Amino acid sequence: MTTRASAFVIEPQGSYSLAASARFLWGFKPATYQGPREADHLHLAFNGARGPLGVCLRESKGRVEGEVHGGDAEQARRQVARILSLDLDGSGYDEIGSRDKVVGRLQTEYRGLRPVLWVDPYEAACWAVISTRISMVQAAGMKERLAAELGDSVEMHGEQQRIFPSPEKLLANGQRLAAFRGLFGRKPEYLLGIARAALDGKLNADRLRSLPAEQAIEQMKQLGGIGQFGAELIVLRGAGEPDFLPSGERRLLGAIASFYGLPDPPPRLEIEALAEKWRPFRTWVCVLLRASAGS
Incomplete structure (x- = not known):
């Protein structure tokens, strides 16, 4: 069913490019981008x-304009602002390039790129479980099949956009999840636990962002199937801790070693010293x- 569209506008603070966000998503396999x-x-x-x-979403005269299909425009605006890291003033991020030549060069090359986050911490947590011990391509395919078989969809411009199953949908399909091809071991159990945690409010992005990052990460490690890497993914790329x-992260360590001429892997103390210049946007850098x- 086609629903009447509503609209919103976001005015970025600091440098931003919707085209840079789009290019990032095109190359990010876990997003399984359909647009x-x-x-x-x-x-x-x-x-x-x-x-x-x-x-x-479209960009016009430096503003991001959103046409909403199927729901509340204000909720959509808040969600989109967080996903595209437009809920923060990025002016301070622009200034980091003047303190760090490597960052400055990359900011010029990837002009206007801010972190593009997961839809929410819940979906980030599900990805952390789904992707364990399989390749990213396999995990992306499984995420897409879960959306097609258990999730909802919304129509935009005559095309159906599939959506990853909500917590309610996962819990209502527990038996199907247990038999879902490729979800081996305890993965179905872990996904159901994540769905319950989401419904209990434990994966609320605002709540996680209100906590010190270390505390939020430790809380996420209490979820079944979530280790340090997954917990950081949930808090940094799900909730949007900046x-x-x-x-x-192996790929991040390799990039730091390459750009800064350090041993691979670089010593943690040297990374921490470098990262002092990146505050208060270490995640973004x-x-x-x-x-x-x-990557």
């Missing part, structure tokens, strides 16, 4: 409080470094 591949045009679809939401230095390394 148009045009500069300054991006489609997002996610679960809203009142059902599935679709948002068609200023944290990940503990040991790490995303930029990883993007530059093609």
